Amino acid sequence: MSGPRVVIIGGGITGLTAAYTTLQMTEQGRIRCTLLESTSRLGGKISTYREDNLVLELGPEALLDSHQSAATLVRDLGVSAETIPVSPVVQETHLLVNGQLRKLPRGTVLGVPSHLKTVIRAPLVTPFGKLRALMDYFIPRSKPDELKKDQSLGLFLRRRLGDEWVDRIAEPLLATASGANLNDMSLEATYPQLLELEHQYRSLLVGTGRERQASGFDYSTSTETSSWSTHRVSRMAYPIPLFTLRNGLQTLTEQLFDQLRDAAEVRTDATVTQIRRLDTGQYAISIASESGTETLLADAVIVATPASVSSQLLCSLSAKAAKLSAIRYVSTATVILGYPQGVLDGVPGSGFLVSRDEPTGITACNIVSRRWPHTSTGDRGLIRCDVGRSGQQEWLGLDDRALTNHVLSKLADTLHLEEKPWFTRVKRWEKAIPQYEVGHAKLVSEVETHLASDAPGIFIAGAGYHGIGVPECIASARIAAEKTIRWLTLRSQSFKKQISGHL
Secondary structure, eight states, X not given: OOOOEEEEEOOBHHHHHHHHHHXXXXXXXXXXXXXXXXXXXXXXXXXXXXXXXXEEESSOOOEETTXXXXXXXXXXXXXXXXXXXXXXXXXXXXXXXXXXXXXXOTTEETXXXXXHHHHHTOTTSOHHHHHHHHGGGTOOOOOHHHHTSOOBHHHHHHHHHOHHHIIIIIHHHHHTTTTOOTTTBBHHHHOHHHHHHHHHHSSHHHHHHHHHHHHTOOGGGOOOOOTTXXXXXXXXXXXXXXXXXXXXXXXXXXXXXXXXXXXXXXXXXXXXXXXXXXXXXXXXXXXXXXXXXXXXXXXXXXXOSOHHHHHHHHTTTOGGGGGGGGSOEEEEEEEEEEXXXXXXXXXXXSEEEEOTTOTTSEEEEEXXXXXXXXXXXXXXXXXXXXXXBTXXXXXXXXXXXXXXXXXXXXXXXXXXXXXXXXXXXXXEEEEEEEOOBTTHHHHHHHHHHHHHHHSTTEEEOSTTTSOSSHHHHHHHHHHHHHHHHHHHHHHHHHHHHHHHHTO
């Protein structure tokens, strides 16, 4: 008798990890696992360009070393020897404000100054803006009724630090990675540790200072770097320990596929069009492919697709699941440029972040070959620019050549790069980054609660729910796999009781 079947819908890092974890948690042959991906490619937003001794990330750039789920997966897949930490040589990050590059104030943690000197010496902020930021020492905690409901991250920080500090420093640091508008972002779903600091210390400045002392790290001589490489910092300790893999993050998805090749059924170009619950408690999965349509029976389902797709597939099973369509996604583009290394010698630091008020279209610029020397060989320098965020999508309407020329013109203004690049590459990400807006955590929690009763055995996972970074997606996949195994175990025990009752 064959074992129960688990169907995973979505072949990004979440779906692949969910399938891998599900099979790892069970004895070989006990569960049949089928992964369905609607496109012709596995890996989702993890995409590494490899050619001519170049290793370039077109999607996520790095992993957070302190995030256990990512480190565990790297170890389990046997690629720990491939890990490369971010280069310690150049860690200085700049912000582009009013057309000028300025160093990020030393001792800035999650957009918050950790010392009085951090505020006083900040070159980006006027005397009035500094005085307003220092008012944080005297502003009271959030009121109890404010703590009962989610609030805007931007408005929370503006109340504590003032508009100028938020617009010029906090916004580019905290909102760039998610392509978001800080005023729309949910405090609860993105950086709840800031609210914890206020609750514990009343003042954010006092709180970050105390955390600095507790960590034993000298924030006064460091700057926060790589803020756009990872979505959430899970702890206040610093510096942020980033790493990548020698042949790119796509190594993860390739290794996952190799592990699944013989143990599971992995299908691409297979679009799920409907999920129906049968009287038996199983689910009928309708699939459209080049060969036609078919139906697959599943005992449990993990839906690892964008929230809008999940909403369409699950709304007939649970009315609350239709609310997932309220999770907005924004589009971005990645533009990579290659220059002779000598041309970049005069470029300061490891890159810069861009204030929302700057009319550049660029949100972040990363000197890839400086932060990750292994990505190129010889006298070749690489720059990566990210374009587009919430409320600023107009530049994405340009074709690839026009978009590249636009980026080149802005880099000429900002970095004085007049020489034409020897290499260009554009990657577009359409509706790729979910926006965690106010009320996000409550919405996701309600959907998961209703699915448990309306459609038991179906679980959601992925970037749309509990974190957009790769480590968060891996953690989400592991949790979904664990829930799936528990569900199948309980269902099996229930069946045994029903059978014994009729004997």
